[in-house]
Amino acid sequence: MAAISSNGRMIAFxxxxxxxxxxxxxxxxxxxxxxxxxxxxTPSTTLVSTAVxxxxxxxxxxxxxxxxxxxxxxxxxxxxxxxxGNPSDNNAATRSNGYETVLxxxxxxxxxxxxxxxxxRAQGHDKMQSLLQAHPDIIGVIxxxxxxxxxxxxxxxxxxxxxxxxxxxxxxxxxxxxxxxxGEMQYTVLQPVAVYSKQAVEEADxxxxxxxxxxxxxxxxxxxxxxxxxxxxxxxxxxxxx
Numbered sequence: 001m002a003a004i005s006s007n008g009r010m011i012a013f014x015x016x017x018x019x020x021x022x023x024x025x026x027x028x029x030x031x032x033x034x035x036x037x038x039x040x041x042t043p044s045t046t047l048v049s050t051a052v053x054x055x056x057x058x059x060x061x062x063x064x065x066x067x068x069x070x071x072x073x074x075x076x077x078x079x080x081x082x083x084x085g086n087p088s089d090n091n092a093a094t095r096s097n098g099y100e101t102v103l104x105x106x107x108x109x110x111x112x113x114x115x116x117x118x119x120x121r122a123q124g125h126d127k128m129q130s131l132l133q134a135h136p137d138i139i140g141v142i143x144x145x146x147x148x149x150x151x152x153x154x155x156x157x158x159x160x161x162x163x164x165x166x167x168x169x170x171x172x173x174x175x176x177x178x179x180x181x182x183g184e185m186q187y188t189v190l191q192p193v194a195v196y197s198k199q200a201v202e203e204a205d206x207x208x209x210x211x212x213x214x215x216x217x218x219x220x221x222x223x224x225x226x227x228x229x230x231x232x233x234x235x236x237x238x239x240x241x242x
Contacts, residue, residue, distance in 0.1 A: 054219045055200050057191040059091050062170065062224030063098020066189040069226055070103075070142055070168040073186040077108035078139035081131045083152060085144040086118045095144045095170060103142075112138065117148040124151025132159055141167045146176035146188055153184050172227055177235045180227060190225045193239040 074080070082099070085092030103109055112135045115127035128141065128151060141156075143149035149169035156162040162184060169176045172190030179185035203213035225241060236242045 055197075055203075056219065056221055057193075058221040058223045059094040060098045061221075062189040062191070063095040064102050065224060065226055066168055066170055066187065067099045067102035067142065069187045069228065070099075070140065070166075071106060071109070073168070074109075074140040074166045076106045079110045079112045079135060079137055080140040080142060081128075081135060081138055082111060082114040083117045083124055083127060083141065083143040083148040084114055085116070085148070087116060089119075092119075092144055099142055117151065119145050119147055121147040121151040121154075124148030125155045126151075128152035128155035129159075132156070132161065138165055141165060143167065143169050145169065146171040146173040149185060149188075150175055150179060153179060157184075172225075172235075172239050174235075174238050177227060177232050180229055180232045183229070187226055187228045190227050190241060191239060192222045192224060194237070195222055 082096065084096055087093070103111070113131045115131055117123040117127045124143070124147060127148075131138070131141075132155065141149065141152045143152060146169040149167050153162060153167055156165050156167070166186045167184070168186050169188040170191075172188050172193075176185055176188040180188065206212060206214045227235060227241070231241065234242045
């Protein structure tokens with residue numbers, strides 16, 4: 001039997017699952033993480049062999065969506081900075097490149113600085129402090145994820161600049177949505193974690209029963225959505241819009 005964990009990001013397989021042995025040598029992926037199963041394995045055990053399904057958020061589409069909203073929020077002219085995720089994570093480059101595809105269309109929007117903050121709130125705070133010292137005239141911060149964005153917001157609040165600098169995030173975390181509702185963050189791009197985790201569970205169940213996931217292709221991309229103050233009230237559970 002396939003089950004989903006409380007954080008919506010893990011698939012585990014009970015050792016008494018029907019036809020569990022059929023999963024030996026195969027893997028099911030969700031949220032860019034591989035999960036396999038074999039008799040006696042634990043949820044942390046990874047069985048890497050043949051991937052039968054991989055479910056991912058469409059980071060390029062989500063980044064373009066966020067950048068378009070960000071331009072609406074800050075306008076088409078001014079200096080801005082970017083906070084980047086861990087360079088070893090492909091998602092960091094994908095999101096940054098997605099931003100660039102949109103922002104490069106606005107020549108009067110100048111990226112005057114960027115810092116790697118490794119997806120971390122504390123690092124986002126510290127890197128934002130450094131960026132503010134070097135570029136005190138910025139009007140916006142575009143961030144590779146919500147945690148770094150929230151760290152930047154904390155630094156902006158400490159310097160009294162939050163009212164003049166607009167911040168955008170990515171992930172759709174509960175803290176980010178709370179910041180949107182309070183007016184501290186302009187938007188976040190929601191990864192459809194609940195959607196593709198549910199899909200992964202259904203595919204795992206199908207694979208256990210039939211040997212096939214039912215998916216049209218091994219790799220599946222799920223489009224992201226935008227959360228702004230206009231629809232933040234529709235955020236009914238972590239990473240879930242109604």
